[in-house]
Amino acid sequence: MGKDTERTKMNESQKTDEQVRVRMAPSPTGFLHVGGARTALFNWLFARQHNGTFILRIDDTDAARSTDASMQEIFDALKWLGINWDEKYVQSERRNIYDRYVSQLLDSGHAYYCYCTQEELEEIRTESRKAKSTRSYDGRCRELSSDMVERYVSEGRKPTVRIKIPDRQIRVDDMILGSRNIDPLTLEDEVIVRSNGMPNYNLTSIVDDAEMQITHVIRGTEHLNNTPKQIVIATALGFNLPLFAHIPLVLDDTGRKLSKRHHGDLVAVNRYREQGYLPEAMLNFVARLGWSYDDKQEIFSVDELVEKFDLARVGKSGSVFDIKKLEWLNSHYINQLDVSARTDAVIPFWQQEGLLDATEERDWLERIVDAVGERLTTFQDIIPQTRYFFTDDYEYEPKAVKKWWGSSDEKKQSAREILTNLQQILTDIPTFDLETVESAVWKYTDENDIKRVAAMQAMRIALTGTSFGPSLFDIVVLLGKDEVLKRIDKALANL
RNA sequence: GCCCCCGUCGUCUAGCCUGGCCAAGGACACCGCCCUUUCACGGCGGCGACACGAGUUCAAAUCUCGUCGGGGGUACCA
Secondary structure, three states: OHHHHHHHHHHHHHHHHOOOEEEEOOOOOOOOEHHHHHHHHHHHHHHHHOOOEEEEEEOOOOOOOOOHHHHHHHHHHHHHHOOOOOEEEEHHHOHHHHHHHHHHHHHOOOEEEEOOOHHHHHHHHHHHHHOOOOOOOOOOOOOOOHHHHHHHHHOOOOOEEEEOOOOOOEEEEEOOOEEEEEOHHHOOOOEEEOOOOOEOHHHHHHHHHHHOOOOEEEEEHHHHHHHHHHHHHHHHHOOOOOEEEEEOOEEOOOOOEOOHHHHHHHHEHHHHHHOOOOHHHHHHHHHOOOEOOOOOOOOOOHHHHHHHOOHHHEOOOOEEOOHHHHHHHHHHHHHHOOHHHHHHHHHHHHHHOOOOOOOOOHHHHHHHHHHHOOOOOOHHHHHHHHHHHHOOOOOOOHHHHHHHOOOOHHHHHHHHHHHHHHHHHHHHOOOOOHHHHHHHHHHHHHHOOOOHHHHHHHHHHHHHOOOOOOOHHHHHHHHOHHHHHHHHHHHHHHO
8 A cells, every 4th residue: 555655656756747738627407506606617727727728518418407507507607717728629529539439448358238128127126225225226237148238239128338347446545635545345337428329427538638648637526436436447447547536525504415407596606796796805705715815815816726725634524604704705806996997897887887977087986986985895885885976866764764854843854944944055155165164063063062973964965864884974975965965855755 | 125425514615635733724704893974805713513322542532343314226227
């Protein structure tokens, strides 16, 4: 065993020093999800770090479930993340390659035709389960007589092709999980070609890894059990093995694997783009799921990730997808952007909401964004934060009204008084700039012994309908004198 | 059922390989205080974990075994 470990290590450094070739192999059966994005990122980082090649391979041998639309969606998501590929392959276009290797396996006796029907297989499975067997297929078609074959063929049965699991231990080396030996009794003669002639994942995957000269297979641990099967096929075909690195799964908050089927949009990368997340934040977030650099750094630029990422520092246990942390990172990256860039990012959201009518001046928009300041967690937040700048069609939030305008007649009267006075003051001031407005309002509150917060909040609700948001004086100036007076009128009528 | 993997604060993790520096550090979240025209931001503080049990050892989060717990796979899906 000591010898083997040594050899593995040698192998490893050799390959790292040589040309690194890695691949991401999504199946186009839906959108790219967070876990897939992480697999892509880890592969991509590893390739870039070693000046290697990152290959995108579309594993679409399941014609029934694969769609062009989802293939496109995966491309879009990867492009948005900035994960660019150097080579691209589509498995459904490579049938002849797989067929050639299947013939080779058949000819060399490493594989055989199986004529069992679905019903028969189901029966075998039930039986072996009852018998607590480690296998669910017994290999009964390994030695079919030519008579039987003839009979099956005449019945119109279309055979599958199965790989013969050899009778010896299979050694699996994994860069993250370590090495182990697999008892062949726990493996069974897997179907490698369907009865419709289309090869299966375990065949195409390892054949392509060899054909494409993949040096490191970095993929999720859901494939851990496939690895010995693929090693068997590779060995039968005389391939050199790539190095395997199985990264732990991304989990939901109940500890289950994130999947398109169970989690839907929550895990769709493209959905995060639409909601106003930054690719830098998504990348940073996903990189830290299972990987860490040290006990200090949380924020990593893409360049830093390329430099610092290390498979040896990827943990063995699964990580829960915590959107709160993603949000924190996103607001961090948004705040790194200058006002102009933030404005660019936010305009599509205003447009989508129908708030822009092309009369707004860029400068005014930028001032709004500036006033909003660090209050954005996602760009989508710009809508509730700034809606009232574009329309006076907003509701007065009941909770805010109750607190700052008051529920009793007495309190309402006092709020009405304040708003009326404020309106008068704002009408009278000579210029409508920040300093003038601010000092006039404070002069009024301080001289009349009115709490600043009470006056400000009463006016804020009048102008925005809510009790939170940017500095009130910014809002007042941005809205302009006419609009402010008009809105106070409206508030007075509603109070 | 069977096979495989995993197990440090609620979450992401540092520490584990090379036992003592760990009465376990950081970050997110949460709570409180400060700042403050609101909400955020920021500053300060708080809460909070080595799954359990044996063993080895002068010494165990770190090594060994067992138990328990969680997850993945078990298809003519990938």
